[in-house]
Structures are given as C-alpha cells and as structure tokens.
Amino acid sequence: MVTSFVHCSRGLRRSCSIRGAKMPSSYFSELRSAVQNGIRKSAAGCDGGVQSSVEVLVGQGKLWSGNLRCFHSVPSSAVSGLNVLLRPGTVFHSRSDSQLGLKRDYCSGVSPGYGLGIRNSRNCSNFSRGFLGKSRSFSSSGEGESIQYDVVIVGAGPAGLSAAIRLKQMCRGKDSDLSVCVVEKGAEVGAHILSGNVFEPRALDELIPQWKNEEAPINVPVSSDKFWFLTKDRAFSLPCPFDNKGNYVISLSQLVRWLGKKAEELGVEIYPGFAASEVLYDDDTVVGIKTNDMGISKDGTKKETFQQGVALKDFLDKVTREEVMMPDSSSTLQKSEITGRITLLAEGCRGSLSEKLLRKFNLREKGHGQHQTYALGIKEVWEIEEHKHKPGSVIHTLGWPLDNKTYGGSFLYHMNDRQVSLGFVVALNYGNPYLNPYEEFQKLKHHPAIKCLLDGGSVLQYGARTLNEGGFQSIPFPVFPGGAIIGCSAGFLNVPKIKGTHTAMKSGMLAAEAAFSALQEGSSMDMYWDALRKSWIWEELRLARNYRPAFEYGLLPGLGVSAFEHYVFKGRLPFTLKHGKPDHEATDVAKRHPPIEYPRPDGTLSFDVPTSLHRSNTNHDHDQPPHLRLRDPTVPERVNLPEYAGPESRYCPARVYEYVPDEEGKLKLHINAQNCLHCKACDIKDPKQNIEWTVPEGGGGPGYSIM
C-alpha cells in the first residue's frame, strides 16, 4: 500500500497547534477515544490479511498514549493509519514494518500538534519536512482524518460560491493567499439547486462585473410581466406589482454551475459529493465541520466500502516558523495567537447544521427575534410547443386552487430552448392538514389559462424545495464564534419580489469581506453583521417587511395591505407587523376539516408522485441508515395520525412518508428515505417537530440540471 503525502506550499499557513498551559476540555475525551479507537481498530481489522507494525520511539517530550514501543496491526484497507497522540514538540522516530512489502519505513520529525498520524508510506521522509514548512497538513486525531483550510464553506450554492469567489478576489487584490474549501452534498455543483428564477443581477454585477462576456448562462431578459388572479375557470389580470426591468429569466442550477467554474478558476477547492454532517467545536467555538461517514449499512454496521468522514478544520492558530523549529525552548512555544478561524454555512433554507447553530447560540433572539416562516415550492420544467413559447415572459398567479386562508400562488417563466419553468408555492403555515401541495399543483395545471400553454408539451424535470418567507423580521444574528451563516440559511429572501438569489449572493460577499479582514487583521466577524445592516440588503428587506405578514389576516386583507404598501406607503409605515404562529404550530387538527378529494392524474398534464419523482433524478444508496430521524418513534402513530391525519404523508413532495397497514391492519409510518428531495418540508411542518432532517451520504439526493 502506497500512500504519500501531498505537500503544497501556500502562503502563510503553518500547521502547528500549541496551546498555553490550559488544556482544552475536549482534549481528554479525544485522547480517550483515540486510544480506544486505536485498539478497537486493531481488533476489528485484519481482513486484508496484512499486518503492519509501527514502533514509535520517543525522544524528547512525552508520549501521552501508548507505550514507548507500541505495536498496532492495521488492516490494509483502512484509510486512517496508526494514531498516536504526542505532546507538541515531541521529537519522534518511528519505524513501520510491512510484512508483505518487507519494507521498513522510517519517519522522524517534530510533532507539531496533538495528533500524529503515521501511515504505511514509502515516502515517509517527506512527512517530517512537511510539518516544519508551510504546507497543508494531514493529521489524524484518532477518529479520522482532518484537513485544514483557512475558510471552510458548507454548500456550493449562490451564497457559498459568491463568498468563495469574493475571498479569492480579495486575496488577489492584497497579494496574499487563503485556502478556501467548499463542500457540497449534491453529486455535482448545481444538483440540489432549485429556484424560479427571475434573476436580479445586482449582486452579480458587483461580484463579477464582466459576467456578460464570460458566457454566464444569463441570456433571457424579462420581456413581459403579468399578474393573474385565478378562479376555477377564469383568470383576471391584476395590475402587476413587480418591476422586473433589467432582470433575467434563468435556471439557477445552470448559473450556480457557472459560478462553480469561476470559483475553481480562482483556486477555490470545491468538493461535491461530500455532506457536512457535524459541526466541530473547540470549547464553544466552531472550528470546522466533519463530513459524513460513507459506507454504513441500514442497520448501522460498516460495509466493506466504509470510509470515515473527514474533518475540515480551520487552522487553530498561527505560529511563526522559528518558534516551531525550537521545541526545547518551550517559552517560544507559548507565544501563539489564535487568529480567525472561519466556517461559513451556506446550506440554503433550513440548513441542518445552521439550525443546530441557531439554537445553540440563540441567534434568533439575538437578531430580530421572530421565528422563520417558510413556504414549499414545487417546480416542473416543461418543454412546450414553439408557437406558444415567448422567451422572457413572466406570469404570477394568485387565488385558485388555494383558498382565502392559505397563502400561495404559482409562477410561469419562459426560458429559452422552448423551456418553461412552472411552479407552485404554498406557505407552510396552512391550517388544513389534508392539504396536499403536490396535488394542488397538479390541479393548477388543468386551469384553462395554464393548460393551453402546456398542451402538447412534456415535462423535463421536477423538484421541490422550501423557501424562507420570514423576511426582515426573522433575520437572526448571523455570526457565531468561529464563523457565520450566509444566504437562505439565515434568510434574506425578499418575499414580495419573490427573489432571494441576489441577497444571498450579497450576504456571501459581505461575509467573505468580513472573514478576510478577520483572518488577515484579526478583526471580529461581527463586522459581517455591521456590513449587512449598512448594505442594500437591509434597506430592501426593511421596505418589504409588511407585505407577507399582512396575509395572516386572510387573502383579501393581505392584498389590500400589499396594495397600500406598494403604491402608498412603500415600506414607510412606522410599525412592523409580526408573523403568526410558527408553521408547525399552525397546523389545525384534522377533525375540524373535511378531507380533500384530489382528482386522479391524467398522465399528460398531471402526474402521480412516482412519475414526477423519476424526473427529479433523485437517488440515494438504499443501504444506508435513514437520514430522516424521528426524535420519538411513537409520535407518528400516537399523535400525527389520530390528531392530524398524518400530514407528512400529504405535504412531502416525494412520498417519503407513507402510512401502511401492518400485519394486524394497524397503520404504521413507513419512511422511504431513498425518495427524499432534500426540500426540508418535514423538518419544518411536522406538528410536534418530531422529524429531524439530517444529511444522508454525500452524492445522493436530486440531480437538478435545469431547475
């Protein structure tokens, strides 16, 4: 087995973690688990039939774990090697015997950090050189590998990629370098991106002013803007409240792909297919994220393809090179500064890690205080007949098929190549638990005004995703110790405009600027919050804050207030309306509502869920633990089914949740996690908040390309 270290010299980074006298509280648990893991591995391994032994002789310094001569057998297929914890500054020499290769590898050097990973490496001599120079380091802390970057960004969406691009642009401007890594759970960049989308290029003009000459997939300007109120058979034109002059009809998935290419050209490392599943802490500071373990089967045991997750960490601190070289002068080792360690979370609406951090650091209370409200958007891209296609045509509808108490509507945007984006958005604070947003969408397509457009066409792709509707009132304090939350994970969507891409991109850029000065000059990430408040995002969202909450009182009052806001007050009302109940609490009990009978799909305009799901190209490896966790497994049958008639079996646009009768005829919840579109509706809408959406193995999920 040959594994060699890659050494790339970059900029100012060191790989040394030296602390003062106080040991971090997590150290001993790390130590304990490293020792345990090391021993556990040698017992469980040996399936490859290769036994290697490593002797570590320690000179100066102390060996904290293992004996002075320790032998571990390492399975040949193990990714991580022997892990020995050494105190920083320990001089060591190790020898490894590989029985098969009959080689002796020697490694010596100075251990810089607490973790030391020794691999069966033929190029062991490089190992020591790398630690003392400027390089990226691979270190193991007993539980897996960890790779260090200056900035780790979770999510390759508009916000994440804008932040990455901005960081690299600033590096070029100041002639320095930062290592930036973007992890993305989708199989490729853009695979999990779904949006209307009528794009306002304001943020892109600031980020990449020359986008027009760089083949950006933005080439359909808005040509017409219509606003209809639908009843069952008619469509009434209303005065259009939107002003889309200068905007473009695009596929956001395509734009994000293009942004990804631009980011890679600037030197950003993007890794699709890796899901960030855990936040790594050091005391109470976020130091990075850990990717999912891959290759675990449904019952939790490790398959033969098991690979442990990788920790992506920020550099813990910077120490000058001279201080590292002299391990015996311990006084210089104490001189270390903990400078910026930045993790940016750009997971999109209701991001799983972002929600954890929002709760942990009480960021909602520290921000504008209100909870976030959401809507579920279901979208199809159609290819329609040539003569019906008008590139740039934008239509929004309100009214039918939703009733007066449910906020929502549809959109129809004409892209190019005869393609049309058709979507339906339902606010998730609806009361009737029998409402099925997917079926309402299918109903909508039969409306005469929509049907005439779609007749003769065919569906290319299908997908669904939740979006923020909380606006200004729900913005949390987006900075936490060690990083910040950007994009829709924080929530900057402008609800009356129905646009969130430009604000997400701008928030990414502002966070990048704050991160850059934090890393270079040691300023605080709170600068991001200040920058947000001074930017156009703030003004835009503040002016738009009273539209959506007005609909709490019903459709007509909402329309009335919106009209007033738009034409008269323009956001200058002195008060701010509050949101109603959180979405999950707004679900009413089933006995107060009649069940809704939905018509059967006809196969040309409307479809059943499995057919639509097939068009989303969604897939997950079936043999993995279900990523949708029930906090209390009895709640579905005890509460959801009797009281709310099992709403999850109705609002999920992928038919993940089904109540099927078991052998005794009792209905039991069955979770088809493989269908999941990663929309997060269940995490939001479950009445008792019992369903927790966690991230599945990276690379799974939908495969959007033109959404």
Place this chain on the structure above:
Amino acid sequence: MKIMVAIKRVVDYAVKIRVKPDKSGVETQNVKMSMNPFCEIALEEALRIKESGLASEVVAVSMGPPQCVDTIRTGLAMGADRGIHVEYPDALYPLSVAKLLKALVEVEKPGLLILGKQAIDDDCNQTGQMLAGLLRWPQGTFASKVIMDKEKQAATVDREVDGGIETLSLDLPAVITTDLRLNQPRYATLPNIMKAKSKVVKKYTPQDLNVEIKADLEVVQVTEPPKRKVGVVLSSVDELIDKLKNEARVI
C-alpha cells in the same frame, strides 16, 4: 505487473434520459455524467489486486472529449496511479476503442487488462472481446470472481454464463471484463481526491498512436420505447379471442 483499466464517461445511471427532438441520439447536454458502473467495478478489482501486492501499478485509460479527464480524476481518486486520456471529439465505437487500446498496450505493456463488461449508454458488450481478439490474448468476460496466481502467471476467472458459473484459467497477459457481482467499488475520499489532482494524466490523440478511426457504425435513429397502452377489461372469452386474433394478431 502493470494493470490497465479502461473507463468510460457515460450519462449517470440515475438520470432520466430523453431522446433529442431530432431523434439523432440521447440528450447529453446539461446532463450529469459519471464513470460507467462496470468500469468502476473493473477499477476496484484492479486496485484490490494491486493492494494484495500482485501488481505494481494501475493505469486508468479513457477516450473521448476533454471532459473525460474528470472521469479519469475520479479513477485516480479511487486509487489508480496514472491516467491516460486519448482525446477524440466524436463518438467512438467499440472497434475503434479496441484498436486504440491495442496501440496503448503496445506502449504500456500491461500484464492484465480489466474492462467493464459493457457501457450503460450503448450496452454494446463488445470492446473487451474485440480487444482480446486483436491482441490474441485470452479473455475472461462477465467475471464474478478473479483469483490471481503469481507463480503460474495465470488468473482463475469465474464467469457468469447463462447456464450458471463457468470457471476458466487464463494465462497472463489476459483481458478480463467485469460483471456486477465481482465487488463493491470504494468511495473516493476527500483526501484521495485532493491527492489525485497531482497525479499524472498523459494525453494522446489517435494520430499519436497510429490508429485510424473509421466510423464503421452509423446511428440512424433513436426513438423512445412505445408508451404502454392502458389495459382493457374484457367481458367474455369470445371477445378475448377476437382481440388476440384481430388486434394483437398472435393467433
């Protein structure tokens, strides 16, 4: 011993494909592409043989447009040591691929060639067999188990055939094509993907290898399979016979 693995960049298996409006082929623009699953299995087998010490190097070869390099990088991330990219912008049919591989074999001189049994986009199942014919090497196709023997310089291959499993012993050098049950390919881990960036991918063109690409096949038309018709409930046996005779024309 060197092992050469041929990998193909195809439309990802989970993607719902559709036929182009002009019926000339399948829509591949803006569609996710990845490594052919059988090629992944082939590469995994090569890596296992290398890890057991019976091979020194695994070389991943791919042919096609410049984007094939991404597929080769995935192969390098799984553990291959070197990559070779034969650049050719148009479609390559199995005979041309076999000729190019033969030319590469003369350059690289591997001891074993492992290919996937077929590609999921054309389902040809021809390249491995043609290559073995051109090289005059023994072939073990549809392999569900491969056991290497170093002293005898032979490979014992279990083949999945219609009647069951056939066991062959092949003298090396040989061509093996892999079937589904051979192994479970490994994941490319993040550190390996990073390391793969620095591994070498050599570029060739068909002219460099002195191979003339002749399009000996022409795709005339690609159509979707006919949509299933709705089932009909019949009321009597006479009606059934009448329909079978006159409509379905099977009796």
